[in-house]
Amino acid sequence: MRDEIQAYKRERILQEAVKLFYARGFTGTTLDDIAAALGVTKPFIYTHFRSKTELLSAICLPPIEQSLAAAVNAVNAPGSPKRRLRCLIEDFTKAVLGSQANIAILFREEKHLPTETSAELDRQRKEFDHLLGQLLEEGNACGEFRIGDPPLAALALGGMISWAYTWYKPDGRLDLDELRKRMATLALQMAGVPPPCDAPR
Numbered sequence: 001m002r003d004e005i006q007a008y009k010r011e012r013i014l015q016e017a018v019k020l021f022y023a024r025g026f027t028g029t030t031l032d033d034i035a036a037a038l039g040v041t042k043p044f045i046y047t048h049f050r051s052k053t054e055l056l057s058a059i060c061l062p063p064i065e066q067s068l069a070a071a072v073n074a075v076n077a078p079g080s081p082k083r084r085l086r087c088l089i090e091d092f093t094k095a096v097l098g099s100q101a102n103i104a105i106l107f108r109e110e111k112h113l114p115t116e117t118s119a120e121l122d123r124q125r126k127e128f129d130h131l132l133g134q135l136l137e138e139g140n141a142c143g144e145f146r147i148g149d150p151p152l153a154a155l156a157l158g159g160m161i162s163w164a165y166t167w168y169k170p171d172g173r174l175d176l177d178e179l180r181k182r183m184a185t186l187a188l189q190m191a192g193v194p195p196p197c198d199a200p201r
Contacts, residue, residue, distance in 0.1 A: 010048045012038060017055050022101045026056060026109040057117040060106040066095035068124045071131040081139030082193055088135065089184040092161050097176055103165040129154050139191060146192030157187050 016037045020029040031052055035042045049055045070091035074084040096103055110118065133154035139145030147153045161183060174182065185195055 006048075009044075013045055013048055013055070014058060018059055018101050018105065021056070021059065021105045021109065026052070026105070026112050031055075053112060053114050053117075056105070056109060057113060059102050060110070060113060060121065061117065063095050063099040063102050063106070064121055064124050064128075066099075067092050068128045068131075070095060071128045071135075075131045075135055080144060081135055081142060082144045082188060082191075085135055085139065085145075085187060085191065086184040088132065089157070089161065089187040090180040092158075093164070093180045093183045094176065096161055096165055097168050097179070100165050100168060100170075103162070107165075129158060132157060136191060144191075144193065147190075153190065157190065160186070 013034065016034050017029075020033055020037060024033075029052075031042050031045050034055075035045055038044070045055075049058065070088050073091070074088035077084050077087065106121075110121075113121070129151070133151045136145060136147050136150035136153055140147055140150060164179075164183070168179065170176070189195055
């Protein structure tokens, strides 16, 4: 029970930090601001995070970790490259847009991250690109995909999904589940797979 309470308190700090960093920026927000929003004192935050930069790291890392997990799962899963690429893109889209504010904060505030966090983010991004490229090459080899430059295509697909945080609106024309499916269909088309007959035009 105690661990659950501690985890809840930590999550509440993260939630308020995301709101304030997103609205005011990292440099425009103090730990006192976060404490005030929570109705606590600053020492309460220090029991869970040693510094504001550690809090920023805890906001920025999870979506990248989830994105990499999507790539690892897809590469290691059974089934055709086409099916696994669809799963990868759907899960990747969910990781990015399910944490839209976190991703926005990451892109805007990455320069404020500690060196070790920046290095870990860079490692995970490179591993994601490698695994996606590996899956595209596998699809080429078995004739399911027609891609002239799989490493470049991996970067293009990664950018297409990552940048969606700038325009996606949760209350917009497409909900997240439908958007995940359509982004996956677009990715497959980029890989040379014709869209299904019932795909939306």
